[in-house]
Amino acid sequence: MHPSKVQITEVGTRDGLQSEKTFVPTDRKIEFIKGFTAAGLQRIEATSFVSPRAVPQLADASEVVAAVRDIGPTIAALVPNAKGAMRAVEAGVDEMVVFISASESHSSTNLNMTVDQAIAAVEPVAEIARQSGVVLRAAIAVAFGCPFEGDVPTSTVSAIATRLIALGIDSLTLGDTTGMASPRHVEAVCGRLLTDHPDIRLTLHFHNTRGMGLVNVLAGLRLGIDQYESAAAGLGGCPFAAGATGNICTEDLVYMLSELGIETGIDLEAMIRVAKEMERCLGRSLPGQLMRAGPRTRLHPIESVRRAVG
Template identity: 60%
Template sequence: MEEPTMPSHVEIVEVGLRDGLQAEPVFVPTEEKIAIAKALIAAGLKHFEATSFVSPRAVPQMADAAEVIAAVRQPGVLLSALVPNAKGAERAAEAGVDAMVVFMSASESHNLKNVNRSRAESLRGFADVARIAADAGIPVHGAIATAFGCPFEGIVPVDTITDIARQYRDLGIETISLGDTTGMATPTLVKERCRALAKAVPDAEVALHFHNTRGVGLVCVYAGLEEGITRFESSLGGLGGCPFAPNATGNICTEDLVYMLEETGIDTGVDLEALIEVAKRTERAVQHGLPGQLMKAGPRLKTYDMESVRTAAG
């Protein structure tokens, strides 16, 4: 059997500053968010979902969205931001984001829990966002949450995913992200849905966004690589988790992802040691441990002085 052709380079979209921090109970100071973002850029990351232009009352952690964008913006770095509605789009346009991200759930029930709207209501609102973004010359990316399963409905039909993707393309959205909000993806589902999108919206760029709820997040990344996907969203330290899904845990971890890719011979352009240090800094900023593995163990070929490890007795 012929081995699948793997990509030589992968783009990583760091979502920790938005998806990772949004549910954190302790407010991370604006200056610290900016410092973490700049450290990530120095480590080689160039694409961020940096914040969200949601109501500050609803998500206090994102109240400093415009300040973060203004301070982090620099040539060669793409800063996207999540926008839930037309008001958020207007604020994002004023802040000068590089891209806006709209999102809806593939399952009706999760969309109602997550944004208190039906899917049809969400799509109608995106038309206003698309108009505002077009007037400002800003592209829109479309995320499909619960694309691999719903905690309330179970299986989400693949036809639902392709239908939403087509409606996104009708709005002029060229980049579509499949989100595994509750960690229900499997390699088989990843391949099925990537192939379905390739047929339904062949001119769209597809990105994948996995959570590691059931421990197979990186395996699902590998399945995506075999399908030719070259854009993956991840969060430093594995920070994050959907507050509107039972037992949801964090995103796949950026430094763990970089390690796997580089060890597979796929270039990311990221300094792994520097990235690990940023993950440790983030752990201090949120004041609790993070699930990332590499930040604890270090790269595979890291060596230690024998005197630093005790010798077995007997």
Template identity: 45%
Template structure:
């Protein structure tokens, strides 16, 4: 008998994680329409954009305008801010939920933000304390929790230790990522079982990339470990500029469809989700490859 929850929370990361690696600049108005469409589809938690240097991630150069026009008082609006400069930009907005990130792998962290994992944590801990004093929701994104494109397999205990540091710093949520899409279902079950055991009062979210077409299998394994929150990206958009070969995120529509077939509620309307994807699709440099989307495009 499968151990399944009655309901799963979907955290939509398409507007941020999904678009950050897109080669063509998606017009700001299209991004706004995309976000509005995702909201209409029933997605209540969303990564809207990130306050990062436009020099390194040009796609996010319109972050201030996106935040100014796309906040929803009835939803959790998350903005990624990787450092003090980004956090100070968040303070100038009405956004009340912030994501920070660190890679378990030193090599990945150095490639990504030019700091070791230790250096990143030294910088982030006082920022997290400050955010919590100001009553912000803080989400910690744990990159390369399973494998690194430069170092290979990551020791499970190293991922748990980094999560422990974030929990002790006071974060509300851990988003634990298979950044290069190399985890196998047994590895996902093992790590998330340990995280559930250790961090009973912290929101635990699984974040899978579909590089080797194992994202759905890993989500099923994570469900068995007691996880009921998943990061997904409409259209399977995504990738990472600093993780060579990493494909897009688990496609929201494929995940929602699978969960619906299993009798698990998500609150997401698939037809409206496809409508949202259609808004952004003409502005993408590559085709959308998700199974549910391709079937829908062929039949309707």
């Protein structure tokens, strides 16, 4: 039985833009977030307070958050450490997200730390969150497979979750960072977590690297999971993982859910408009499909198509 309602978190201006080599002006990022808000999104992961040297595209994190923190949706930001958490609190975020890799290899390339060191680094962030009253969530990257090590044992993901829960975190995002998940992986990893930690609130974050993104959402829905992350126009990809490509596309996800009779509260046509604007801004074709074809209810006059001759 599918959930009747799903919450979608838009990550287009964070995960979507982080690998873009040409800097997207701050005012355009703010416009995109306002567009997401107008389309009905209630939670937006707007940016990341990582080192500007590591991810130059997100060097304007404080300015972006300051401009959008009062427009309505929950504004979340990724934070890598206590320094980033302090910057995020000062900027006015509603939520902070810490991230841990499920494999040692990815942790080394993405965070330059071991998994144990990364979890230890969460402790001061958790204290900052408690003192400031900001909600703290966690994300586990490469939870469904590591591009360097292959499949990650479900016991490993569950053990990381146990340590994060001990720090007071009750909301966990599982990231398919390089698109290695299949429905079988989703059922195995999520099933293990829901069995070991029945009170944890799970969010799923899929990439469409191998064309499995929406199929994996269906697997999550069958498990009753009702929170997903996606990026407008299918933008995105981890800059520290070989072969990583875009997130599942927000418009495509909203369309699939609507066809299943699942409520999202998102205006599909408004979301398509924002996706097309992002495509124009970046100056190249983006992976989203619905932004080209439109929903199946969008009909065309017969006069608009060529007729067969002969």
